[in-house]
Amino acid sequence: MDDRAQQRQLPPLPTTVIPPQRYSGDAAYAEEVAKIFRRSWMFVGFADDLRNDNDFITAEIAGTSVLVQNFDGELRAFHNVCTHRYSLIHLRPCGNGKPVCPYHGWVFNKDGVPVGIPGNREQFGFSEEDRRRLALPRFEVAVRGRFVFVRLEAGGTSLDEQLGAYGLVLDHLSETFTDRIDDGILPWAANWKAGVESVLEVYHVDATHPETFKKFTKKVWDCSYEKEHSRGTTHLSDGSVRWWDGVNQKMGLPRSEMLRNYDHFFVFPNLAIGITHGSLMSVQTYDPVDPDHCNLHYRLFLGETSKPQTKGGAARKAVEDNLRGFNVQVLREDQVVSEAAHKGLKQVTRPAVPGWGEERIFAFHKAYLDRMAAE
Ligand code: FES
Ligand SMILES: [Fe+2]
Incomplete structure (x- = not known):
């Protein structure tokens, strides 16, 4: 304990802090995205906005756009990016409606599979298996009270x-x-x-x-x-x-x-x-x-x-x-x-x-x- 701390009867302060270099620069940012934001349960919104079938919310977790949607009472989270040509699927922070991509109209089901592809036969000729391969990546979702959380990288501790x-x-x-x-x-x-x-x-x-x-x-x-x-x-x-x-x-x-x-x-x-x-x-x-x-x-x-x-x-x-x-x-x-x-x-x-x-x-x-x- 130094003299001044003794005088004021303060316990010694911790000295370990995040160095300033960690607050800027792409490398430090990429590391925290990988080690914190992708691995943690991230709060994305309230269950209030997900009460009804097809209610959805969207959120951005450190550069990854996520949709959480009520599918017949079950909440599921997916990457909010269309597997056709990358448009975001839901554009609003919350609303009601099936996941339909606004760009060319692909419709995704509760497994994230594009089940509705306009003109599939003439344009692509995708089989059912092809379409399953084009499913949206799915993320874990967990709710505590009315607080909804999503985790991008599967595995690790439970939300609780x-x-x-x-x-x-x-x-x-x-x-x-x-x-x-x-x-x-x-x-x-x-x-x-x-x-x-x-x-x-x-x-x-x-x-x-x-x-x-x-x-x-x-x-x-x-x-x-x-x-x-x-x-x-x-x-x-x-x-x-x-x-x-x-x-x-x-x-x-x-x-x-x-x-x-x-x-x-x-x-x-x-x-x-x-x-x-x-x-x-x-x-x-x-x-x-x-x-x-x-x-x-x-x-x-x-x-x-x-x-x-x-x-x-x-x-x-x-x-x-x-x-x-x-x-x-x-x-x-x-x-x-x-x-x-x-x-x-x-x-x-x-x-x-x-x-x-x-x-x-x-x-x-x-x-x-x-x-x-x-x-
Ligand atoms: S980018 Fe989504 S349907 Fe084309
Ligand atoms: Fe303040």
Whole structure:
């Protein structure tokens, strides 16, 4: 322990962090796609959008477009790329309809086989066996609560094993937060890890969010860890608690019995879930696009109101607008600093020096580096 740490009675900080060179460049990116994004259960969306026969969602997992579709009650995931001449099959983030390629109209069945090929006899003369060879690659899909996950590379741990104790958290959140009030994507010019890091710590709150987040939480941050994941809990400011109590009461919004503060969960590698006052769930993924860009996919949920007559009313609309506006404002503030850090980290080789308010970053980095060290 060095002198200063002793003076302040702080335990020594971990020193192992991801070197800045790992945040840019094609080689580092290709390695993390292979060792993290292809091998992990990746969160791709909510079962809410897959309730009915032929409902589908699409997602992009580090450069691989994936479709998840309800085939007569069974969820199956496939590569969302046509085996004829490469068009994406489903073009929208979600919808209802069989997998039909928009380019030349090939129709795929629940095994991913093109069973409908316009003009097959004159154009190709494909036999049934030929068509089976042209099936879409299939991926594993697993659901926990209403959270849907896909894994590109078969084998390895089950979703439940990957989530550990956080599986129960996802169950609880799935039961509690059923009413989606926002869903959007913000493209960031930053490596996905720089995005993730901005949600893992509260040290930045005063400087980055002086008018927003700073006013709404106290600066205590209790952290705990589960497998590759982590949790941080802080207390809401008194003003914020009063505002929420009023809103809950007026709008008939339920409140989680388990999560009462600002409870933030990070599920490795890129899923972040924040619960405010047990009443609002914010779900974010930092989806890699390339070494220098990620898409921040955000969603907001409330619980189901016990006063349905308030839904669609002016007061409820004002609350929703307020929550949506606040959320996007905070995310834009994070975007500014994450993009600034991304520019900076390309110019240095010296490792970063996170402090105790950033302790969850050490766990994120350790999980990442352990994955990189694997074969
Ligand atoms: S590219 Fe899909 S049918 Fe031609
Ligand atoms: Fe932030």
